[in-house]
Each structure stands twice: as C-alpha cells, then as structure tokens.
Amino acid sequence: MAKMAGEASVLDDREHALDLFRQMALIRRFEERTEEQYTRARIGGYCHLAIGEEASSVGSIDALVDGDALYASYRDHGTALAVGSPAAAVMAELFGKESGVARGRGGSMHLLDVERHFYGGWGIVGAHLPIATGTALAMVYRDLPFAVLCQFGDGAVATGSFHEALNLAAVWDLPIVFQVINNQYGMGTSVDQSNAEPELWKRAASYRMHGEQVDGNDVLAVREAADRLLRQAREERRPSLLETITYRHRGHSVADAGKVYRTAEEVRSWRERDPITRYGLLLGERGIASAADLDGIWQDVSAQVKDAIDKAVAAAAPGRDSLYEHLYGDPAHEEQFSRMQAGAPFGERGGEQTWQT
Amino acid sequence: MADVTYREALRQALDEELDRDPDVFLMGEEIGRFEGSYKVTAGLWAKYGAERVRETPISEEGFVGAGIGAAMMGLRPVIEIMTINFILVAMDQVVNHAAKIRYMFGGKVGVPLVIRTPGGAGAQLTAQHSQSLEAWFAGCPGLKVVAPATPADAYGMLKTAIRDDDPVLFCENLVLYNLTGPLPEDGDGAIPIGRAAIPREGTDLTLVAHSYTVQRALRVADRLSQDGISVEVVDLRSLRPLDVDTVAESVRKTNRVLVAEEGWSTYGVGAELAARLQRVCFDDLDAPVERVGQAEVPMPYAKPLELAALPLESKIEAAARSLLAECGL
Numbered sequence: 001m002a003k004m005a006g007e008a009s010v011l012d013d014r015e016h017a018l019d020l021f022r023q024m025a026l027i028r029r030f031e032e033r034t035e036e037q038y039t040r041a042r043i044g045g046y047c048h049l050a051i052g053e054e055a056s057s058v059g060s061i062d063a064l065v066d067g068d069a070l071y072a073s074y075r076d077h078g079t080a081l082a083v084g085s086p087a088a089a090v091m092a093e094l095f096g097k098e099s100g101v102a103r104g105r106g107g108s109m110h111l112l113d114v115e116r117h118f119y120g121g122w123g124i125v126g127a128h129l130p131i132a133t134g135t136a137l138a139m140v141y142r143d144l145p146f147a148v149l150c151q152f153g154d155g156a157v158a159t160g161s162f163h164e165a166l167n168l169a170a171v172w173d174l175p176i177v178f179q180v181i182n183n184q185y186g187m188g189t190s191v192d193q194s195n196a197e198p199e200l201w202k203r204a205a206s207y208r209m210h211g212e213q214v215d216g217n218d219v220l221a222v223r224e225a226a227d228r229l230l231r232q233a234r235e236e237r238r239p240s241l242l243e244t245i246t247y248r249h250r251g252h253s254v255a256d257a258g259k260v261y262r263t264a265e266e267v268r269s270w271r272e273r274d275p276i277t278r279y280g281l282l283l284g285e286r287g288i289a290s291a292a293d294l295d296g297i298w299q300d301v302s303a304q305v306k307d308a309i310d311k312a313v314a315a316a317a318p319g320r321d322s323l324y325e326h327l328y329g330d331p332a333h334e335e336q337f338s339r340m341q342a343g344a345p346f347g348e349r350g351g352e353q354t355w356q357t
Numbered sequence: 358m359a360d361v362t363y364r365e366a367l368r369q370a371l372d373e374e375l376d377r378d379p380d381v382f383l384m385g386e387e388i389g390r391f392e393g394s395y396k397v398t399a400g401l402w403a404k405y406g407a408e409r410v411r412e413t414p415i416s417e418e419g420f421v422g423a424g425i426g427a428a429m430m431g432l433r434p435v436i437e438i439m440t441i442n443f444i445l446v447a448m449d450q451v452v453n454h455a456a457k458i459r460y461m462f463g464g465k466v467g468v469p470l471v472i473r474t475p476g477g478a479g480a481q482l483t484a485q486h487s488q489s490l491e492a493w494f495a496g497c498p499g500l501k502v503v504a505p506a507t508p509a510d511a512y513g514m515l516k517t518a519i520r521d522d523d524p525v526l527f528c529e530n531l532v533l534y535n536l537t538g539p540l541p542e543d544g545d546g547a548i549p550i551g552r553a554a555i556p557r558e559g560t561d562l563t564l565v566a567h568s569y570t571v572q573r574a575l576r577v578a579d580r581l582s583q584d585g586i587s588v589e590v591v592d593l594r595s596l597r598p599l600d601v602d603t604v605a606e607s608v609r610k611t612n613r614v615l616v617a618e619e620g621w622s623t624y625g626v627g628a629e630l631a632a633r634l635q636r637v638c639f640d641d642l643d644a645p646v647e648r649v650g651q652a653e654v655p656m657p658y659a660k661p662l663e664l665a666a667l668p669l670e671s672k673i674e675a676a677a678r679s680l681l682a683e684c685g686l
Contacts, residue, residue, distance in 0.1 A: 103463030130422020164419030326464030343633025
C-alpha cells in the first residue's frame with residue numbers, strides 16, 4: 001500500500017482506525033446474514049450486496065462532516081450502516097417492517113436517514129446524480145459550508161444523467177464529489193464493454209473538473225482522497241469525480257450467481273485483495289490491533305447483526321390501513337382530493353376494503 | 358382592477374412569491390436574460406438576480422432532477438420546461454422520482470416542487486411541439502396536475518402550487534398566454550387546488566374542459582345558446598385531484614355530458630370522467646358520455662390538416678349536437 005497523506009492521521013488515532021475496521025466488518029457480516037435471510041424468504045424483491053466493496057463505501061463516508069449530504073445507488077445497505085443508521089432499522093426495512101428506515105415502504109433499494117443527511121437509496125441507474133446535484137445547489141443557495149457525496153456504480157457513467165449532472169455541477173460551481181464505485185460490472189456487462197473510455201475518472205476532463213482514481217479496496221486511500229475532495233468542495237465550491245476501483249464478490253443481486261460473465265480465477269484474485277483482510281493486516285503490522293482485538297470486533301458486529309435480525313423478525317409489518325399514508329404531505333391534501341372519490345375504481349372509493357390478500 | 362393577460366398573471370404570481378418567500382427560486386432554459394421563451398419571467402432576472410432566476414443548459418433531466426434535490430432540502434423551486442413536449446426527456450425524474458419520493462421513503466422527505474410548462478397546438482408547430490400530455494401525468498399517484506384556463510386561476514393556482522408541499526405539474530397553454538381577464542380580488546388571490554369551476558351555467562348539456570379548451574367550450578356554449586340550447590361549462594382547473602363531485606352535480610342537472618380536451622381522448626381526461634360518471638350518474642344520464650379531443654395522429658404541419666386534427670369549436674359543437682340529437686334535441 002502506498003503511503004497516503006491521510007494515513008498517518010487515521011492510524012495515529014487508534015479509535016478512529018479501529019472504527020473503520022468495525023464499520024467494514026459490520027457491513028460484511030450484515031450482508032452475509034442478509035443473503036441468508038433472503039434465501040429464507042424473509043427479505044423480498046431485489047437485494048444487491050456490497051460484499052467486497054466495503055472500503056469504497058466506508059472510506060469516503062468517513063470523510064463526511066455533520067451537515068454534508070450523502071446519496072447512493074440501490075446497493076445501499078452498507079451506505080446506511082456506514083452513515084450510522086441503526087442496523088436494526090436497516091434490517092427492518094429489508095424485512096418490510098414499520099420500524100424500518102423507510103417504514104417498510106422502500107425496501108432494500110430505498111434506504112435513507114434524513115437525520116444523518118443520507119438521502120437514499122435510488123433504484124434507477126444514474127438518475128440520482130441530478131438530484132444530488134440539486135442538493136448541492138441548495139447548499140450554495142443557503143450558503144451552507146457543506147458538500148454532497150454522491151456515490152454510484154460504474155453502470156451509471158454511461159447514462160445521460162451522468163453527463164447532465166456533472167455538467168450542471170461544473171457550470172454552477174457546486175460543492176459535490178461524484179464517486180463512481182467501479183466494481184467492474186454493471187450487472188454482467190463489463191466497464192470495457194460499456195464505456196468508450198473505460199478509465200472512468202478521465203470523464204472529469206470533459207467538465208474541466210478534477211478527476212482521480214484510487215484503489216477502492218484501500219480504505220485509507222479512499223478516505224484520504226474523499227477527504228481532500230470534499231474539503232475542496234466545501235471550501236472552494238469545486239466539484240470533482242473520484243473513481244474507486246473495487247470488486248463485488250457476489251453477483252449483481254442475490255438472484256445472480258455472478259459466474260457467467262467472469263472467471264472463477266478473476267473472482268479468486270479479487271478475494272485475495274479483500275479490503276477488510278487487508279486493512280486488518282495493516283492494523284496488525286502497525287501494532288494498532290491484535291488478532292484478538294479484531295476477533296472481538298467481529299464478535300461484536302456479529303452480535304449486532306443477530307440482534308438486528310431478531311428485532312426485524314419481531315417487528316410489526318405496516319398495517320393494511322396505512323396503504324395510502326405518505327403519498328402526499330401537504331396539510332391540505334385530504335381536502336384537495338375530497339371530491340375525487342366519486343366513481344373511483346373499486347378499492348379507491350373508501351370504506352369497501354373488505355377483501356383479503 | 359384592470360384586466361391582465363394570462364402571461365402577466367403568471368408573471369405577477371411568480372414575482373409575488375419570489376418576494377414573499379426567499380426559498381422560492383426559478384430555474385429553466387432561457388428564463389433569465391432572455392426573459393423566457395414565452396416571456397412569462399420577464400423582468401424577474403433583473404429584479405431577483407441569477408441565483409433566484411437560474412438559467413440552465415438544455416438539460417431537462419438534469420435540472421428537473423436538480424429541482425427535486427433542492428426541494429428535498431426544503432427549497433421551493435419553480436421549474437419552467439419550455440414546452441410540455443420537452444418534459445418527456447425528464448419523464449423519469451417527474452414520474453419515477455418526484456412523484457414517488459415521499460411515499461417510497463416512508464414520508465421522511467418531501468418534494469415541494471412546481472414544474473410549469475405550456476402545452477397546446479395550433480400554430481403549425483407540428484408533431485413534436487404540439488402536444489397536450491397532461492393526462493399522462495394526471496394518472497400518476499404522488500403528483501398533482503393543474504391546468505388553469507383563466508388569468509385569475511393562473512395567478513391564484515400558481516401561488517397555491519408554489520406553497521404546496523407536494524410536486525405540482527402546472528400546465529399552461531401557448532394559446533392562453535394572451536388571453537386577458539381580471540385577477541382575483543380577495544386576499545392574496547391564492548386559489549385552492551382540486552376544485553372545478555362553473556364559468557357558465559346551463560340546463561341541457563354539461564360541457565367539461567380544462568385549459569384552453571375551456572375558452573373554446575365557452576364559445577361553443579354561446580353558439581348553441583343561439584339555438585336555444587343551454588350549455589353548462591365545467592372548468593376542471595385541476596386534473597389530479599379531479600373534482601368529480603362538481604361534474605357529477607352538473608350532470609345530474611343536465612343529464613348529458615361531453616368532455617372536450619386538447620390531447621388525445623384515448624386513455625384521456627374524458628375516458629377517466631366517463632368511467633367515473635357511468636358509476637355515479639348511471640341513472641341520470643340520458644345518453645352515453647361523449648368525448649372529443651385531438652385527432653389520433655401526430656400533429657401534421659399543413660394548415661388544412663392541422664385544422665382537421667385540432668379539437669376546434671366546430672368539432673366540439675358537432676359533438677355536442679350529435680349528443681343532443683341522440684336525445685331527440
């Protein structure tokens with residue numbers, strides 16, 4: 001691992017150094033148990049795991065300050081955990097429970113935590129980039145000293161909204177860091193197949209924006225780069241594009257074995273570069289954590305995830321009578337819609353929801 | 358108070374809301390120095406500056422998305438899409454994002470966003486610039502869709518839309534911009550969303566319309582009155598929410614209903630009203646619900662063809678007379 005500017009400061013603070021390990025371990029264990037719960041049919045829908053990508057997520061999120069906003073793609077379980085959302089509330093969302101972070105309305109792809117400035121969890125590839133850009137615009141409009149970190153996968157780079165968002169951010173001088181978590185494949189299509197310029201960070205040049213690439217499996221390198229670029233965004237109102245190179249050990253989603261479009265050898269080679277193992281070795285080499293210390297962390301996060309599952313199992317699902325809640329928020333909406341029930345489709349006229357699902 | 362144009366009514370509402378609430382800002386193509394493709398934002402860039410009247414590149418998906426992201430932070434962006442035709446490249450942001458965010462995030466965040474955009478046809482602008490697509494959006498839960506037909510409503514409903522905590526698609530009309538009329542007289546003129554109006558009362562036929570088609574409907578009502586036929590015109594004003602109660606009440610009086618709209622009728626506003634009215638006015642109807650809209654072709658260029666495709670007064674009148682004839686009138 002190359003020496004990075006930010007390395008010393010993190011490793012000099014043992015609690016901080018261990019916290020990065022703890023966050024990645026929590027995500028790893030959470031994702032492993034999520035996969036298991038999915039196969040037990042306790043979790044439905046799509047389910048995209050971030051196993052292998054922990055350093056890319058944790059490293060940059062750790063560089064956020066309170067007030068910075070965070071956006072992510074649908075591979076967002078680790079995002080929510082890294083930002084500090086309680087594992088029980090995240091798991092409850094996957095289980096579709098009222099106690100979930102989105103009250104069971106969003107599921108795996110639509111996690112959020114407004115109190116911690118995490119604004120989702122988005123399901124359409126590339127489409128949250130303009131939205132994150134608008135949040136950066138709001139920070140300028142309100143003269144807030146904060147920035148936006150917008151994470152997305154390599155698949156998003158080929159969309160039109162990537163271009164529109166980066167162009168807007170650059171022409172408007174917005175405080176935003178676009179982080180492409182390049183895990184090498186958009187579903188089963190490789191970055192080479194999708195992009196005429198597979199060095200994704202180079203796209204920044206089109207917008208006269210700073211771009212750079214770092215080893216996304218090196219949590220300290222990711223943290224250092226994100227910290228520097230976020231500061232630049234906050235202090236100089238300059239956007240940037242950060243590419244973190246990583247790999248997803250699992251398939252695109254739980255439904256994909258991840259085998260037909262890549263070789264076993266390739267997967268094995270990336271497992272050997274596992275970001276958590278690697279960081280654990282570093283902590284050992286530097287005398288920051290013993291094997292027993294790390295084992296203790298693994299036990300803690302395992303217990304935390306077990307507790308999250310237990311709570312999610314026990315939690316209540318949203319009541320059927322809450323189906324129409326949260327559709328509109330204006331105080332006048334009931335009055336506004338009060339003349340629309342007449343002749344509405346069966347089930348929409350109120351008072352006749354007597355059938356069973 | 359002197360009459361103003363629909364355009365001026367909108368401009369005044371924007372001006373007053375910008376002045377009232379520092380969280381309100383405008384965003385769109387050519388709305389600043391250029392003062393708007395249809396001059397609705399005339400003078401506002403000079404008065405409020407480039408931060409509050411923000412000019413954008415041609416990036417509808419980008420700046421509609423940016424409006425959403427700013428609205429999620431509690432700002433109240435008012436976006437101008439130059440014409441409704443261009444909203445299609447931002448369809449994902451409107452339908453898949455603005456409309457769904459509050460619900461899919463369990464009510465934890467909202468989108469107090471207004472998108473203003475004119476539809477309409479009749480100036481030989483041809484297939485890609487002559488559409489009235491509001492019904493597509495009105496079918497989408499999570500959105501509110503309004504389509505005022507008068508300067509007073511344009512003024513009052515724009516104010517309400519800007520103050521609303523949910524995303525509102527505010528449909529204007531190219532032909533309406535020069536229509537003149539009075540502004541509301543009471544209070545600050547805000548007009549609630551979700552209430553239809555009855556600009557003309559009658560007893561023989563209910564003629565339902567929205568946006569510019571209301572003006573056509575009123576002229577048709579005038580013509581038919583010369584033959585002793587009494588037409589009640591219902592101006593929907595809002596498509597989602599849709600004030601079915603007011604339409605049904607009118608139909609219970611007239612027993613006949615024709616829905617006219619500028620867009621294609623198939624799966625349109627008339628289709629929705631017909632479905633609802635056959636349920637709530639089943640015993641009141643003396644004839645099937647009739648619909649009239651744009652001919653179901655892309656808008657052609659050649660003037661005779663364009664006139665043939667538009668739901669002009671002559672076509673609406675013919676539909677009305679045909680409906681009345683079915684009842685022996």
